[in-house]
Structure formats: C-alpha cells, structure tokens
Amino acid sequence: QLLASPVIANKAWIYEQYDHMVRTNTVLCPGKGDAGVVRIKGTKTAIAMSTDCNGRYCYLDPYVGGMIAVAEAARNVVCVGAKPLALTNCLNFGSPMDPEVMWQFRRAVEGITKACQALDVPVTGGNVSFYNESESGPIYPTPVIGMVGVIQDASNVTDMGFKDEGDMIVILGESRDELGGSEYLKIIHGLVKGKPPVLDLELEISVQQAVLEAFETGIVKSAHDCAEGGLSVALAECCIQGKIGAKCSCQLTVDNGQQGRIGAKTSMPIISLLFGESQSRIIVSVAKTNLEQFMQIITQANIPHEILGVVGGESLIINDLIHLSLKKMEVSYQWQG
Incomplete structure (x- = not known):
C-alpha cells in the first residue's frame, strides 16, 4: 500500500513525457x-x-x-x-x-x-x-x-539502486520512535496527526559531510535517503531501482538520546522501526572489500550507524517481518492514478 501511494509511487509516466536528454548533458536521469x-x-x-x-x-x-x-x-x-x-x-x-x-x-x-x-x-x-x-x-x-x-x-556520481551481490548495506543516522505526519499514518490509518519528526541539524550536517567524504574516495556504490515511508520503503526503492534484492537484519532498538553513543539504546516498536520517518538518515551500499574503509569514515565522524545487511537475491527480506519479491514490489510501485 505504501509503495503504491501517490506520494511514493513511481512518477515516470509524468517526467518521461519530457525529453530529459536535451543537449545530451544528463549524467543521472530523473527517478x-x-x-x-x-x-x-x-x-x-x-x-x-x-x-x-x-x-x-x-x-x-x-x-x-x-x-x-x-x-x-x-x-x-x-x-x-x-x-x-x-x-x-x-x-x-x-x-x-x-x-x-x-x-x-x-x-x-x-x-x-x-x-x-x-x-x-x-x-x-x-x-x-x-x-x-x-x-x-x-x-x-x-x-x-x-x-x-x-x-x-x-x-563519482551514483544512484539509489543496489548494485552487486554481496555488497554491504549500512544506514547512517539515528532512528527514533516517531510516526507523526508519516505516510504510514496517512495511508494505513487515514490520519494526519502528531508531531513531525525531530530534526537535529548538527547530526544532519555530520551525516552529509561523512557521505560526501565517502563519495570522494569512490567507494559509494549507492546512496538513498530515508524519507516518506521510512526504512522499509527506502530499502524497497533501492531494490527496485537496482533490480536486485537484499537481506537485512535490523536491531529493534533506538538511540536513547545520547547522540553519537552508538551503544546507548532502548527498545523500539516494530512499526516505528519499519515506517517511522526519522530525519538525517541515509542508506549506503559499498563493496564488502571497502566496508572497513567506509566504517572508519563514519566512526571518526561519530555518527550513529548500523550495518543492515547484504545485497542479493530476488526479494527484500527484513528480519522475519517483511519478505517481498522484486516483482511484487515493482508492480505496487507503478503509479496507478
């Protein structure tokens, strides 16, 4: 339902009506x-x-x-x-x-x-x-x-799609227990209520700078921000764009407010983990051989992070909570309006 929502679904039928290759300068196409x-x-x-x-x-x-x-x-x-x-x-x-x-x-x-x-x-x-x-x-x-x-x-430009079997998936930023204003509340429950996600501008700056530093080394294979729909939708979009699956194992925990203290955590509701729209989060994939170098960059920046899993297969698997085939995700993601 979330992949098919007007906010999230693929809008290619709109933007592909215009020739985005005019003057042949396009490096990364829309979408x-x-x-x-x-x-x-x-x-x-x-x-x-x-x-x-x-x-x-x-x-x-x-x-x-x-x-x-x-x-x-x-x-x-x-x-x-x-x-x-x-x-x-x-x-x-x-x-x-x-x-x-x-x-x-x-x-x-x-x-x-x-x-x-x-x-x-x-x-x-x-x-x-x-x-x-x-x-x-x-x-x-x-x-x-x-x-x-x-x-x-x-x-060094890359897109959001996962690339190769065996690549490692890492999420940067802090996941919080917050659902206010989310696409999940709107689509599943018909509600527009609560407080919008917290925005920590210091964390935002640190995450952006660390990702840019990683780009400069040439080790980033894909990058995608967590926005509407939360972590589960962002991972699905990476799979759909890359035409490859992923197996992720997320800790059902959340930082308790001690910014940068990776181990300081408390329990987190599953719905918030999957569909919460906490800000300042970016999903990055790198080759397994480059994982150590990437982890050094984000550790030195003192950024909350978690290794989510590995790219591969023909389905998106998140713990034992979500198991969706690429085909099913692609069908849902196509705009039905």
Missing part, C-alpha cells in the same frame, strides 16, 4: 537517484538538483516542516555525491488575510532560515503563492525547496 545530475561540458564538474517539501509536516508544525524541507533537499543532492550550494523556493499557502495562514507562513520561513544558516546554504531567490484555497479550505502550507549542489568529479 534514478535522489537528485538529477547534469554535466558542465569540458570539465569534470556536474550539477545536481532536487526539489522537496512535505506539506503534512508543515501543517503539523510549519517551523519544523520548513527546516525539514531544506535539510531533505540538501540530503538528496548529497546522495548523488554533490555538496549543497544554494537554493530557491516556491512558498505555497492559503490566504494571508487569514491569521492562521499568516502564522504558518511566518513560522515556515523562520524554519527555512534556521536550516539555511545551519547548513550554510544561501537562498538565491524564489516566489510566494498565496490564496491557494478551495471551498474546503486552504491547502497545506507547502514551502517547496529547490536545491542545487556541485560535484567536482562526475565519475
């Missing part, structure tokens, strides 16, 4: 990774671009939602090997004559500002669209962020 990538002719340099926003988060807490929009857009360009450079925005809201809407607008902008300052990413421009309403009321506050990043060596 292949967390950002699109185009080269700068005559150089090794490439540019990555991503757009992001979760209106439910902004509805539940516009300040946190604004911060998350910036952080995820930056995280997405990092997942293809790009250093976040600058952003533009499209701030979509209801009528500013409504005090509640104006409060949402103000708080969202404050959240965007906070994240931009922390990530050292300037806003180069943007636009504001007010009066987005119908008889049922205003839209969810939706501050869409367009992030651009620079890649010094385009040969």
Whole structure:
C-alpha cells in the first residue's frame, strides 16, 4: 500500500513525457537517484538538483516542516555525491488575510532560515503563492525547496539502486520512535496527526559531510535517503531501482538520546522501526572489500550507524517481518492514478 501511494509511487509516466536528454548533458536521469545530475561540458564538474517539501509536516508544525524541507533537499543532492550550494523556493499557502495562514507562513520561513544558516546554504531567490484555497479550505502550507549542489568529479556520481551481490548495506543516522505526519499514518490509518519528526541539524550536517567524504574516495556504490515511508520503503526503492534484492537484519532498538553513543539504546516498536520517518538518515551500499574503509569514515565522524545487511537475491527480506519479491514490489510501485 505504501509503495503504491501517490506520494511514493513511481512518477515516470509524468517526467518521461519530457525529453530529459536535451543537449545530451544528463549524467543521472530523473527517478534514478535522489537528485538529477547534469554535466558542465569540458570539465569534470556536474550539477545536481532536487526539489522537496512535505506539506503534512508543515501543517503539523510549519517551523519544523520548513527546516525539514531544506535539510531533505540538501540530503538528496548529497546522495548523488554533490555538496549543497544554494537554493530557491516556491512558498505555497492559503490566504494571508487569514491569521492562521499568516502564522504558518511566518513560522515556515523562520524554519527555512534556521536550516539555511545551519547548513550554510544561501537562498538565491524564489516566489510566494498565496490564496491557494478551495471551498474546503486552504491547502497545506507547502514551502517547496529547490536545491542545487556541485560535484567536482562526475565519475563519482551514483544512484539509489543496489548494485552487486554481496555488497554491504549500512544506514547512517539515528532512528527514533516517531510516526507523526508519516505516510504510514496517512495511508494505513487515514490520519494526519502528531508531531513531525525531530530534526537535529548538527547530526544532519555530520551525516552529509561523512557521505560526501565517502563519495570522494569512490567507494559509494549507492546512496538513498530515508524519507516518506521510512526504512522499509527506502530499502524497497533501492531494490527496485537496482533490480536486485537484499537481506537485512535490523536491531529493534533506538538511540536513547545520547547522540553519537552508538551503544546507548532502548527498545523500539516494530512499526516505528519499519515506517517511522526519522530525519538525517541515509542508506549506503559499498563493496564488502571497502566496508572497513567506509566504517572508519563514519566512526571518526561519530555518527550513529548500523550495518543492515547484504545485497542479493530476488526479494527484500527484513528480519522475519517483511519478505517481498522484486516483482511484487515493482508492480505496487507503478503509479496507478
């Protein structure tokens, strides 16, 4: 159900109507990774671009939602090997004559500002669209962020798909017991409630920097951020894109708040583990021969992490909780709208 939801399902039928190979500069096509990538002719340099926003988060807490929009857009360009450079925005809201809407607008902008300052990413421009309403009321506050990043060596670009049998899968970042505003709550229970995920900007910066350092060594074979749908959906997307399965064994534990203390953990509900949308998490796969080098990078950065499992087979297996064939996942992932 989650793979088939409008937010998560494959949108290729939309973006493939446009020729994304115009001028033959495309390095990474739409849908292949967390950002699109185009080269700068005559150089090794490439540019990555991503757009992001979760209106439910902004509805539940516009300040946190604004911060998350910036952080995820930056995280997405990092997942293809790009250093976040600058952003533009499209701030979509209801009528500013409504005090509640104006409060949402103000708080969202404050959240965007906070994240931009922390990530050292300037806003180069943007636009504001007010009066987005119908008889049922205003839209969810939706501050869409367009992030651009620079890649010094385009040969290091990779997508989200798992690559080869035997590659090791590692998740960076901290998983928390949080389901507020999640795709799971919306699709399975029809609810838009709770607090959006916590965003620790210091952890976000550390995770992004560590992944970029790993990209520079050339050992990253795939990278994908955990976003809507949580860990289980992110792993499924990596399998679908790579056309190969994975066997993962997740510890049913969560960091108890001692940031960077990998062993400080308490029990965690299964639903939160599988479908919680904790921020600042990236799934990376590397060859088994490069695992030690990768672990040194993230250990030196003092980042919470876990070795999830290994790439291979024709199914996604997570503990004894999920066992889905590639074919079934691919069918569900195709847009049915």
